[in-house]
Amino acid sequence: MSALLQVEGLSKRYWRGDRDFSALDGISFSIAPGETLALVGPSGSGKSTVARILLRLVEPDAGSIRFNGEELLGLRGAALRATRTKLQMVFQDPLAAFNPRATVARLIDDPLRIHGIVGRADRPKAIAALLERVGLAAELASRRVHEISGGQRQRVAIARALATRPALIVLDEALSALDVLVRGDILNLLAELQRDEGVAYLFISHDLGAVRAVAHRIAIMDSGRIVEEGDAAAVIAAPASATGRALVAATPELPVFPRLPVFKETVS
Template identity: 45%
Template sequence: MSTIDSAPALLDIRGLSITYGHGDEAVIAAENIDLALQPGEIVALVGESGSGKSTLSKAIIGLLPESARILDGNIDLAGANLLDMAAKELESIRGRRIGMVPQDPGASLDPVKTVGSQISEVFRLHPQGPKRSKAQLRAEVIRLLELVGIDTPEQRIGQYPHELSGGLKQRVLIAIAFALEPELLIADEPTSALDVTVQQTILEVFTKLARELGTAVIFVTHDLAVATDIADRIVVMQHGRIREDRPVREILRAPEDPYTRMLLTEATASGDDSRTTADARGIEVPAIEVAGLGKIFGSGKTERAAVEEVSFAVRPGTTFSLVGESGSGKSTTARMIMRLLEPSAGTVKIHGQDVTHVRGAAKRELWRSLQLVYQNPDSALDPRYSVSRIISEPLENYKVGSKAERKIRVAELLDAVNLPGRMAALGAKELSGGQRQRVAIARALALGAKTLVLDEALSALDVLTQAQILALLEDLQVNQGLSYLFISHDLHVVERISHDVGVMRQGRLVEVGAAAQVLNNPASEYTRLLLDSNPGALLREMATN
């Protein structure tokens, strides 16, 4: 049951049930949901992908897809049932009384409109009080940008989204969401794409505004650490039902539901000491070795060093994690190692072979042994293809095996990533996020690659799916002797999987060493800042007591 006081609730959801599809094919997405929020209360809605979090959020804001059907229940906002309202009335409420902070700032802002025009558009869509002059509107936009901590707002209003970092774009979206001081705000994974230091700053801005304006917040997240940092209450969802709804400290101290206990176990699990202290097995040729690697973009006055003097080695059969903020040079380094980007300086060796300047057929041959697993499996897999075709595509491109042999190889790869053979016939869009990432890993291994570069490969997944993919990567590493260069901004995941860690800042490596040493006893002040910014301080504190 919901934990609510005797005061009238701002949002009161009772007996809400929603399905997708019709007849025998109907799937229950939300079942008998009861949830209440007081004015100014911050509630975190947590659960794995498919738990019903997004369905519930979309139902509140009136943006369910056409395939959804509300079977029963009420959604009352300050005593008025939103489900009884006409589309026009709901439109007037969205933005004015109910705000929304979306997940992806890059996709949510119009690339051809300036930041200032996108914020001021809110006031044109929802005119309130006396009409503002152009100067007054500009002053209000500048005030909002200052409110969310954006520097030099007078300049920013004339900039376009592509000129801003991910963190600044998310601040703009927060400014838009709070512009009309809504009573209720729904934040859908608003920091999942951001690195830990930017994430911490954004969460501080977000919670400060919510507290000052008395805005009630539903914070949708798969990250229990973030939830415990900002919420008054945590609502745990699974399979369309609310499993637990209690204050943060009560849930951390004594979770009642087995599913909540499982989420907490995964959120507080640390790496295996045997991984982080693994010794080099004699003198072995590194799987990846970079020395003095550098990359300069632009020329003359616009010249910028994105990577400078980077040197490290990935020991065979181990995981080397590269961590740092957005813009630190991690992905640029990975692209140079993959030979998708030409280095300006330094060398890259793969299994002892210098591949710094390989081209054409030699580069193509390199990609047999070195493969990249992307961040987002949704965009990495062709939605028109079956799983079988996705996995066999590298085999076809390299003319490996007959059609029958490729079919056998697909079955072997599906088995290796723990997917049933029947999934070979399914389309990518029919799979969950975790299943899609397993298919992406299977494809990467199709040609027999022994080294994988994983660029934020788990950041789009919920905590339980992350744990499953981590376990898979560990099994594959042991069984097939794989080596990983693992790029991530999630220090909790890095702790779980790494043998060695390199910390990057402003294009340079500021610290390199065994994971246990770097994460438990960092030598660099910047590494300490990253660790201090890692969400879940309360979670870790209560886990150790």
């Protein structure tokens, strides 16, 4: 099966005072359609830098990113905007990422309007359908972001990401601010959406319990490099890298979350 996302040799350096440091040092990975790859590692390992580069919020110093067969880093203007409909992101804290005084309807309306997905007359119905798709009542549309719970906000963020019918959603520590019961609910939702919509995920997290439930494969990062990659359950059960062993040792009692269906590649 052809990769949906193919990252090759991605590098990024930053300056801190009069010294520079490597945030990413030639990393490579791929994600197939409908697959979940978890990117894990200690703080400062480069995970969020990967997410920002994929969304073209930061430009890399070197490397290639092919998405849906196109070189993402070569896209500009209208071509980049069109590609962004298929590549969406869910942030760690929607309250910080969005205007907290905006209504839920406004948040979901924006991608529908900006990308011309649904006409003005049909947008209220589309917003209601998206809210219901993520397990929220349509009546929530009139509420402001700061008036709803953290779990509801994250579901709204997922509904907004789904509005453009993406092929890949990047989830950057999207569950870390939620309590364990809400995390289980969101993991169930992600599994359901993947099963029904065929969406792929890049799941960035330090929560190995959630990773074990949601990921088909795992890539462990340290100091801007991928130091281990493989089947998620196998890597967590017996990590081969020192970083992997340290991460597992720091989480001695992994919570039990529902497991995503096994990903199977099909011959195209």
